[in-house]
Amino acid sequence: xxxxxxxxxYGKALVELGQKNEDxxxxxxxxxxxxxxxxxxxxxxxxxxxxGVAEQNLxxxxxxxxxxxxxxxxxxxAVFATGRAYDQIRNSIAYPRLNxxxxxxxxxxxxxxxxxxxxxxxxxxxxxxxxxMTVLVPADAVETRKAVFSAVEYEGPVYIRLGRPALPIIYDxxxxxxxxxxxxxxxxxxxxxxxxxxxVSYTLEAAKKLQEEGISAHVxxxxxxxxxxxxxxxxxxRKTGAVVTAEEHSIIxxxxxxxxxxxxxxxxxxLFRIGVNDQFGESGPPQQLMDKYGLNIExxxxxxxxxxxxxxx
Amino acid sequence: MYSEELLNDxxxxxxxxxxxxxxxxxxxxxxxxxxSLSSVEIVTALYFHELKLDPTDPAWEVRDRFILSxxxxxxxxxxxxxxxxxFPREEIWGLRKLGSILQGxxxxxxxxxxEMSTGSLGQGLAVSNGMAIAGKLSAANWRVYVLLGDGEVQxxxxxxxxxxxxxxxxxxxxxxxxxxxxxxxxxxxxVMSPSPLADKWKAFGWNVLTIDGHDFESxxxxxxxxxxxxxxxxxxxxxxxxxKGISFMENNADWHGRAxxxxxxxxxxxxxxxx
Ligand SMILES: Cc1ncc(C[n+]2csc(CCOP(=O)(O)OP(=O)(O)O)c2C)c(N)n1
Ligand SMILES: [Mg+2]
Numbered sequence: 001x002x003x004x005x006x007x008x009x010y011g012k013a014l015v016e017l018g019q020k021n022e023d024x025x026x027x028x029x030x031x032x033x034x035x036x037x038x039x040x041x042x043x044x045x046x047x048x049x050x051x052g053v054a055e056q057n058l059x060x061x062x063x064x065x066x067x068x069x070x071x072x073x074x075x076x077x078a079v080f081a082t083g084r085a086y087d088q089i090r091n092s093i094a095y096p097r098l099n100x101x102x103x104x105x106x107x108x109x110x111x112x113x114x115x116x117x118x119x120x121x122x123x124x125x126x127x128x129x130x131x132x133m134t135v136l137v138p139a140d141a142v143e144t145r146k147a148v149f150s151a152v153e154y155e156g157p158v159y160i161r162l163g164r165p166a167l168p169i170i171y172d173x174x175x176x177x178x179x180x181x182x183x184x185x186x187x188x189x190x191x192x193x194x195x196x197x198x199x200v201s202y203t204l205e206a207a208k209k210l211q212e213e214g215i216s217a218h219v220x221x222x223x224x225x226x227x228x229x230x231x232x233x234x235x236x237x238r239k240t241g242a243v244v245t246a247e248e249h250s251i252i253x254x255x256x257x258x259x260x261x262x263x264x265x266x267x268x269x270x271l272f273r274i275g276v277n278d279q280f281g282e283s284g285p286p287q288q289l290m291d292k293y294g295l296n297i298e299x300x301x302x303x304x305x306x307x308x309x310x311x312x313x
Numbered sequence: 314m315y316s317e318e319l320l321n322d323x324x325x326x327x328x329x330x331x332x333x334x335x336x337x338x339x340x341x342x343x344x345x346x347x348x349s350l351s352s353v354e355i356v357t358a359l360y361f362h363e364l365k366l367d368p369t370d371p372a373w374e375v376r377d378r379f380i381l382s383x384x385x386x387x388x389x390x391x392x393x394x395x396x397x398x399x400f401p402r403e404e405i406w407g408l409r410k411l412g413s414i415l416q417g418x419x420x421x422x423x424x425x426x427x428e429m430s431t432g433s434l435g436q437g438l439a440v441s442n443g444m445a446i447a448g449k450l451s452a453a454n455w456r457v458y459v460l461l462g463d464g465e466v467q468x469x470x471x472x473x474x475x476x477x478x479x480x481x482x483x484x485x486x487x488x489x490x491x492x493x494x495x496x497x498x499x500x501x502x503x504v505m506s507p508s509p510l511a512d513k514w515k516a517f518g519w520n521v522l523t524i525d526g527h528d529f530e531s532x533x534x535x536x537x538x539x540x541x542x543x544x545x546x547x548x549x550x551x552x553x554x555x556x557k558g559i560s561f562m563e564n565n566a567d568w569h570g571r572a573x574x575x576x577x578x579x580x581x582x583x584x585x586x587x588x
Contacts, residue, residue: 030464030498030505038498050498052467052505053434080433113343113409115417117384117432284411292411 003166006197007105009141010162011036013148014073018044021152025065027051027074029058034164035075035105059085059102063092066099071152074100078107078120078161086126093157094130101151102127105162108248109276109293110198112164112286119281125253127159128226134179135226137161137247137255139200140170143223146177154179161197163248165286168201170221180224182232188218191304192236195246196222196255199274199295203246206300217304225255230262237263242307243271246300248290251275270310272303315533319362323529326396327357331558332585333392333405339578341409344417347568349389351493351526351553352460358532359458360393368398371425375453378444380429382437383462383491384418385570390427391415399426435468437461438488442477445486445546456540460489464496466507472517478546479518486546487539488519491526493555495566514548526551560584 017024018040027049032038041048051058055076062074074081081104082089093100104123111119127135136151136158138144144162151158170185177183185200186207195203200221207217218236222229237243243263245256256273263271276293290296330353338344356379360366364377381390388408395402400414407413414423418432429440441459448455465471478486490510498504507513514521520542524531532551539547555569556562559581562573573581 028498030467030496032498034497050504052501052507053464053496054467054469054505056469084433084435113341113417115409115432116420117416117418117430282411283409283413283415283417288411 001168003168004141005164005166006138006141006144006162007036007164009144010103010105010148011039013145014040015043017149017152018047021071023069023071024152025049025070025072027058027062027072029053029055029076029080031076037073037075055080055084056088059088059100060092062100063088063098072100073103075103075105077118078104078123079118082123082126082159083120090130094132097132097156099155099157101158101160103148103160103162106164107161108163108198109281109289109295110163110165110248110286112289113283115283116280121250121276121281122253123161124225124247124249124255125257128253128258132157133226134158134224136224137196138223139197139221140167142169142171142173142175143177146175147223150177150179163198167198170201170204177223180227180229182229183221183223184219184232185221186217186219188216188240190216190240190242191308192218192220192240192243193246193300193304194220194222194233194243194255194259196225198248199246202297203300205297206304209297209301210304215304215308222255225258228258228262230266233259233262234267237267237269241269242311243269244274244300244303244307246274246295248295249275250278252278270307272307274299274303315530320529323357323361326361327353328585328588329396330357330389330392332582333396334388335559335573335578335581337388337392337405337408338572339575340406341572343409343572344388345385345570346562346573347495347555348383348462348491348493349386350557350559350562351555352386352389352491353557354527354529354532355460355489355491355551356389356393358529358536360397362533363536364458365455366397368426371399375455377455378428378457380437380441380457380459381419381431382459383434383465384431387415387417387419390419391424394424394426400424434462434465435470438471438474438478441486441488442474442481442483445483446481448485455485457486458489459486460491463490463492463494463501463507463510464504466490467505475514475517475519482544483546484543487536488546488548490548490550491553492550493553495555495564495569497566497569499566510550518545520545520547521550522547523550523552526553527557558585558588
């Protein structure tokens with residue numbers, strides 16, 4: 001199967017957008033070759049700004065460009081873009097509701113060998129807690145391209161979470177991405193599985209395995225984490241009566257939290273969150289880390305069976 | 314004047330560290346050779362001459378502290394610590410592997426002798442200030458040393474800390490700036506010029522020395538002057554070559570964060586053999 005990293009798709013989408021729209025400007029912080037903004041930089045050098053190793057300045061400058069009528073994309077690794085520059089994002093972008101697109105790459109534990117300092121597991125939590133912020137976590141290259149285009153059509157701050165590793169392609173070009181709408185990848189009656197990003201392709205595999213055992217899973221790709229599509233979730237959960245979430249993020253504050261908030265208030269059912277368990281990551285090959293931290297197909301299958309059991313009690 | 318014996322010993326240590334860096338990163342399949350190689354003489358001078366340390370007791374209370382603020386040069390720090398006896402040399406071949414005590418970027422909890430978890434650039438100087446102030450408060454005469462990159466100083470936080478070091482007259486603090494002229498996206502002066510570096514640090518109240526960062530006599534001299542300077546911190550701006558010692562890596566930003574192939578490791582080791 002063809003595999004493409006979401007950051008790769010982001011780099012290509014930026015070039016496409018740059019051709020169409022003169023207002024698109026791109027900023028980076030000495031990671032252009034890794035975030036793939038380099039492609040835009042080569043094509044449109046006058047609209048590309050490398051700020052050096054200075055993420056706070058990166059986001060602050062992006063705010064100013066937005067206030068000046070431009071549509072800035074600001075990129076760095078997720079840990080530095082949202083961590084180092086959190087207050088700039090909060091007070092200079094989200095609060096004044098400026099039209100800045102923060103596209104952060106190398107999110108999550110699939111960063112691999114660089115280790116915990118570079119493995120951002122709290123960015124969804126940080127960005128989701130901000131009023132006015134839209135949070136997108138695309139699952140493959142096709143969805144990334146569409147999400148990036150939608151972010152431009154939408155006026156306001158957007159956080160787009162991208163990854164380092166090549167991922168399987170889930171969608172074809174006919175896929176209609178709608179900002180704020182969940183994407184149902186498989187209908188099912190027994191258990192709802194909600195995931196985002198890297199975990200979506202695993203979830204589809206897990207659903208196949210469950211099917212073989214006679215369990216029918218309803219699979220939702222929640223690629224817009226905020227605004228949260230509560231109605232798609234509730235509709236599914238009313239039918240299935242059990243839910244599992246899966247994300248390459250801390251179980252505190254991310255997709256699992258967003259789902260729990262809605263479920264506990266509106267239709268309490270057995271629920272299990274798969275994510276990194278309030279821990280920092282570590283160095284290692286991405287696949288080994290995913291297995292060690294329980295972010296894999298087997299764990300989703302297990303969790304689905306567990307919530308099913310609870311439902312029948 | 315330093316004895317030929319001392320200088321030769323440091324030079325051979327430097328060669329050993331370079332070999333270890335290359336072999337280690339080659340085996341790991343990822344890592345940062347360029348900025349590890351440019352700082353070899355600085356770190357060798359510190360660990361094999363300057364620092365007051367006890368490898369059998371990494372937590373010795375009054376030890377000198379070294380903080381690798383440019384944390385991506387971890388392979389260099391690990392090579393120095395291993396060869397100084399902080400942990401068995403075999404450990405360095407586990408670099409970046411699952412379960413290794415040697416994380417991709419330095420981690421204080423994982424590795425004996427590592428004073429601070431770094432890797433997020435720009436944070437080391439503030440931490441060094443804290444350690445220097447703690448030393449003064451406890452009337453312990455330990456010294457604090459920190460190594461920064463020339464791309465790293467683009468972080469605003471470095472200058473917040475620089476102001477504080479001189480404000481609090483931290484003469485027990487010595488910083489090195491590895492002035493190799495390159496960062497990831499290219500030459501620092503093209504990406505986001507930090508020049509003029511010496512004037513900036515002087516304006517921030519530091520005693521500033523500019524030296525050849527690959528020459529041991531200059532490094533040892535500068536360290537001596539730093540120790541003698543009272544009432545202000547010292548910044549040693551060390552002019553270096555990124556990738557120093559390996560012909561195909563020298564002055565090439567592409568080797569910032571890329572592992573050499575097995576063939577390239579062989580070639581690099583052969584070159585180092587000839588020095
Ligand atoms: C806060 C932060 N932003 C970005 C990075 C990614 N990064 C790692 S090394 C590097 C370039 C550093 O250049 P320099 O300080 O000149 O290091 P050297 O040339 O000595 O290797 C960057 C941007 C990081 N580690 N931390
Ligand atoms: Mg440099």
